[in-house]
Amino acid sequence: MSTVEELVARSNRLGADPKNTNYAGGNTSAKGAATDPVTGQPVELLWVKGSGGDLGALTESGLAVLRLDRLRSLVDVYPGVEREDEMVAAFDYCLHGKGGAAPSIDTAMHGLVDADHVDHLHPDAGIAFATAADGEALTKECFGDDVVWVPWRRPGFQLGLDIAAVKQANPQAIGCILGGHGITAWGRTSEECERHSLSIIERAAAYIAEKGAADPFGAPLEGYVALPEEERRTRAARLAPVIRGLASTDKPQVGHFTDSDVVLDFLASERHPELAALGTSCPDHFLRTKVRPMVLDLPATAPVEDTVARLEELHAAYRADYAAYYERHATPESPAMRGADPAIVLVPGVGMFSFGANKQTARVAGEFYVNAINVMRGAEAISTYSPIEENEKFRIEYWSLEEAKLQRMPKPKPLQSRIAFVTGAASGIGKAIATRLAAEGACVVIADLDLGKAQAAAADIGGADVAVGVAADVSDGEAVAAALREAVLAFGGVDLVVNNAGLSLSKSLLETTERDWDLQHDVMAKGSFLVARESARIMIEQEMGGDIVYISSKNSIFAGPNNIAYGATKADQAHQVRLLAAELGPHQIRVNGINPDGVVRGSGIFAGGWGASRAAVYGVPEEELGAYYAQRTLLKREVLPEHVANAVFALCGGDLTHTTGLHVPVDAGVAAAFLR
Incomplete structure (x- = not known):
């Protein structure tokens, strides 16, 4: 070579x-x-x-x-x-x-x-x-x-x-x-x-x-040992939105959760508070983890309400301490303080929450703190851990060369640090939406009834730092809650939810069965309600605002033949938008809807039989249905999944900050479906 x-x-x-x-x-x-x-x-x-x-x-x-x-x-x-x-x-x-x-x-x-x-x-x-x-x-x-x-x-x-x-x-x-x-x-x-x-x-x-000494971190602390895995991860999902909200006080952050044995063993030891307070030493470590983490000082079995209250107190103290650190060492030439929130939050019995502007940064920050724990263990095993002095840490953290490196970084994308949860996203409109949101910088959770397809779609969009796939039967409250727990554990919380999951059966009133009616209402009306309810809980706990977008339909406005169940459930979704916009506005959660029509190519609904049924209703070959729909519009243009995705981004991308309760038609112009 x-x-x-x-x-x-x-x-x-x-x-x-x-x-x-x-x-x-x-x-x-x-x-x-x-x-x-x-x-x-x-x-x-x-x-x-x-x-x-x-x-x-x-x-x-x-x-x-x-x-x-x-x-x-x-x-x-x-x-x-x-x-x-x-x-x-x-x-x-x-x-x-x-x-x-x-x-x-x-x-x-x-x-x-x-x-x-x-x-x-x-x-x-x-x-x-x-x-x-x-x-x-x-x-x-x-x-x-x-x-x-x-x-x-x-x-x-x-x-x-x-x-x-x-x-x-x-x-x-x-x-x-x-x-x-x-x-x-x-x-x-x-x-x-x-x-x-x-x-x-x-x-x-x-x-x-x-x-080296066998137990350099000392004996286990009573009440601080790791909780059983299922209980540990459930508690982590409950705390993650609160912690993410605290860590995002200065600017929005994405989270990463780690409950490796290295972390849990350290937090179970009697010496972890004093060692964590000493901070990290290697410049590569503390540039990503800050000089020291925020450490919860309650046992793992403490009531969640007490834990949340204590985290809020500790966060206020951490910010004050970091500001004092900056004031102690800053000179007139020092860059401005970049933010006083912790990058690492340690919760005994549960694990470590790490934060960054994107998932990779958050994950790497956690990896660095694992390195720091290993360093502390090794140093304490053979001697006493003695990191570099605080003033030296400050000189590097606020080094003009580091500041110049930060200034050279690319401008953040519009949805950087936002976490999206899209239902029915393994194909069709949902996948197009997820793909667009990821391209604009969001972390995306692909939620779909078929886990394998959800994971495959996530892999198509990017690695685990960009997208993950989860199973979600949106008609089942427990399944929805479990899917959102997975989203929270993957990225720290949820900011942007798209209710897209849907199906349709084209039948006349007399042919429509109770099962047909219940199935469509369970998936779209009830499913949207369940997803909105569970995601709103997370957003409210984060105190970071958010967006909920319903993919409704032209049929929520327009009355057409042979779709009584579909049209009625889409009208239900459309009114949920108005109701939730009114209720969630005080929490800075915006709720809007999109009314597509004629999205044939790439659509899972049309591929599942709806296309054949509608083609029969209109008397055209199924392969020409998209062109047929286009010709009946004002613009004479075919609507594709990507056009719906564009509308989602327009609502959530940062320009329509004062818009809520709106329905956006994406139908190339159907006069009968104009909003009145």
């Missing part, structure tokens, strides 16, 4: 195993020669993972490419540690050609260290040594002269100089432990560098396992 291919392959292997480094954590590099296309002469280059991105998924496009001669020349113009942030801009003058990805703050570490291949990683075992009170002595005891201790220094040009000096002064060393931070290893070849990285990680883990 080429130098670049070797680097990418090594990076992917290291990043694929969470014991080696956390998501998007660390960076790797390789040095080599290439031909300068301008001079035709050989030129020494550095390929290094660029800013952002993840080692496990790294490709060549994620590498920054710099000229080594120019990078090394920066040493001569380095103005000192007080002005080292200026060196990041200087990296741009070292780029080779277009330079690939943006160089990260760690570029100097890779370029200045005299080794062809360098890895910088954040393994839990390595950070346990890095955050141990006597980490330097432990490093010596564990590794001898193979690994050298480097005291804490904020990532940057000076740290690169420090590590380069360590490598030069210790030719026998294979790497170093960076105090409070992680590890760095090097090698003459890519294979040797990877071997050295894994050796440091494995030796650190073996030392902790062999010499």
Whole structure:
């Protein structure tokens, strides 16, 4: 393989195993020669993972490419540690050609260290040594002269100089432990560098396992042990909307729930309050988890009402404490405070709720706190957990370079941080709606009678960070409640509900049976009521407002032949919109409806026999029904599922903020169905 291919392959292997480094954590590099296309002469280059991105998924496009001669020349113009942030801009003058990805703050570490291949990683075992009170002595005891201790220094040009000096002064060393931070290893070849990285990680883990205390977190606390799984997840679903609402005080957040053994065991221990209060240490950790979590101080068996009240008190105290932290360390040059809500909320006996602007960010924040728990366990097992000082955490959290990185992020999509629940969404209009909402940034729950089809539709739309499929018989109250519990556990709550599930039987009055009548009313009238009721409970608990949209029909207004049951239940849905708009308005929940007509292509209802029945009524071939419907409209246009999805987005996308109780026709113009 080429130098670049070797680097990418090594990076992917290291990043694929969470014991080696956390998501998007660390960076790797390789040095080599290439031909300068301008001079035709050989030129020494550095390929290094660029800013952002993840080692496990790294490709060549994620590498920054710099000229080594120019990078090394920066040493001569380095103005000192007080002005080292200026060196990041200087990296741009070292780029080779277009330079690939943006160089990260760690570029100097890779370029200045005299080794062809360098890895910088954040393994839990390595950070346990890095955050141990006597980490330097432990490093010596564990590794001898193979690994050298480097005291804490904020990532940057000076740290690169420090590590380069360590490598030069210790030719026998294979790497170093960076105090409070992680590890760095090097090698003459890519294979040797990877071997050295894994050796440091494995030796650190073996030392902790062999010499560490058996119960570093102390004895279990009475009442704080994990609840049985079903009870635990039911309680989590009950608390999640409340916690999400609190965590969204400054700006809306998506949630993620974790009840892994690592989390539950930590929260069951007597020492978890004091350790959690110390906060995380590795910069990658606290940039995503904030300096410390919010921890509920009640047992798992406390009444839910008491738990909710205490969470509200703790949240107010957390916000005040975070604001005080900001005021203690902010300077006139510091960026404005970004928000005082917790990113991590720990509930003993139940689990961890983590939050972010989208599902991936929320999930990764939770993964980082699991890393932090592992680090605390390792450090306490062999010493005392001693994270970096609070002022150093602030310097990184409100670092101008971090602020610049945030400012470079793409503008959020209109529905970012919103969680949608769409019924009957495995096909047809429902799937088109779910697809559009996801494309606009929403997390989407595909609810359908057929779980397999719901999961397949979710997979088509995106991974689990975008869409999930759940089973939902909307005519069954318990099934609706269970489906919404799954939605809450998947994303933290619900903001946008689309009552789309439906079916139709085209029959005359005399042919319509009681079963025909009950089936259609159970699915559409009763089903919409049940979904609206359960989702409104969640929205009210969140105190974040919301949207409920009914996919009704032209037939809620227009009286046509041979659809008494369908037309009556659609009229029921249409009036539910008005009733709920009036009732839920004080909670900032908007309720609107959409009246489609003639949606033949892609429609599950038409494919299920309704199309054939309506074609027979109108005396046209079934395959021409869509065209027939189009010709009877004012616009002479066929209506597709995507047009209904467009209307849902128009109602919920942010522009119609003061509209509720409205019915929007999506029928290409049917005068008989005009609203009067």
